[in-house]
Amino acid sequence: MSDNQNLLAEQRRALILDEVRRRGGVRVNELTRRLSVSDMTVRRDLDALARQGMVEKVHGGAVPVSEPSAHEPGFEAKSALELTAKEDIARAAAEMAAPGSAIALAGGTTAFALAQQLLDVPDLTVVTNSVRVADVFYTAQRAAASGSTGPRAGAATVVLTGGVRTPSDTLVGPVADAAIRSLHFDVLFLGVHGISVEAGLSTPNLAEAETNRHFVRSARRVVVVADHTKWGTVGLSSFASLAEVDVLVTDAGLSAEARAEFAELPPELLVAGERRDDADI
Numbered sequence: 001m002s003d004n005q006n007l008l009a010e011q012r013r014a015l016i017l018d019e020v021r022r023r024g025g026v027r028v029n030e031l032t033r034r035l036s037v038s039d040m041t042v043r044r045d046l047d048a049l050a051r052q053g054m055v056e057k058v059h060g061g062a063v064p065v066s067e068p069s070a071h072e073p074g075f076e077a078k079s080a081l082e083l084t085a086k087e088d089i090a091r092a093a094a095e096m097a098a099p100g101s102a103i104a105l106a107g108g109t110t111a112f113a114l115a116q117q118l119l120d121v122p123d124l125t126v127v128t129n130s131v132r133v134a135d136v137f138y139t140a141q142r143a144a145a146s147g148s149t150g151p152r153a154g155a156a157t158v159v160l161t162g163g164v165r166t167p168s169d170t171l172v173g174p175v176a177d178a179a180i181r182s183l184h185f186d187v188l189f190l191g192v193h194g195i196s197v198e199a200g201l202s203t204p205n206l207a208e209a210e211t212n213r214h215f216v217r218s219a220r221r222v223v224v225v226a227d228h229t230k231w232g233t234v235g236l237s238s239f240a241s242l243a244e245v246d247v248l249v250t251d252a253g254l255s256a257e258a259r260a261e262f263a264e265l266p267p268e269l270l271v272a273g274e275r276r277d278d279a280d281i
Helices: 009-023 029-034 039-051 073-078 083-094 109-117 133-144 174-181 206-217 257-260
Strands: 055-060 061-064 101-105 125-128 157-160 186-190 192-198 202-204 219-225 237-241 247-250 268-271
Touching: 009 055, 009 061, 009 083, 009 202, 029 039, 029 061, 029 202, 029 237, 039 061, 055 186, 055 257, 083 109, 101 109, 109 125, 109 133, 109 186, 109 219, 109 237, 125 133, 174 206, 186 206, 202 206, 206 219, 206 237, 257 268
Parallel strands: 101 125, 101 186, 125 157, 186 219, 219 247, 247 268
Antiparallel strands: 055 061, 192 202, 202 237
């Protein structure tokens, strides 16, 4: 964990949450020393994380909360977590989007980070069920049209599927499913709630699981973008096995145990920021 006392509150809380998950618990006095902030600041951070249901406060510190399999955090709650990891993953995944290709971007905060990295890939056709992802491209197009950012190499054509909005600001249900079934994608970039050997890819939202199944079936190549905290998490509904995934792009926080497990599985493991021959896979 960083000793930088100028960290933003959301960055500090993301670091605290990662430490809680990694170690199974933390003490206030350890956090004040590692983050170089006051005891009161750490307690406020723990209060904020506890209110969001991310940790459980105990005497002198905090421990992880075992989330129910049907619990679905909102977009804002998830967007503050693992910021650096998501940015690293997004940069690595963006290299898989070829100019002129048709891609699908499913919902989630990692897909949102990826959308920002794809703005300079020429002539993409982007299909998404994420309101947040669509807004990234629409905002860039408006800025280019007004002349405030200069000409782009090739503006993306964005198709928003329609459907019922979830807490994660994704559109799901029969309308979204029908739109996706009629299309074919070169690459699907898919963020997930959880990944495990037994359950594969899973989500706490039943309707989102069905929509994701259609995404997977409509794509020639499936690229999962997920930080290390998603490994071992299981949501209410599985929607794809790991055999249906071509590549998992994750971050360097993935444990040695998880990497060893993944070495026996079908998908290619790409650890953002590591050379292929350095990754322990």
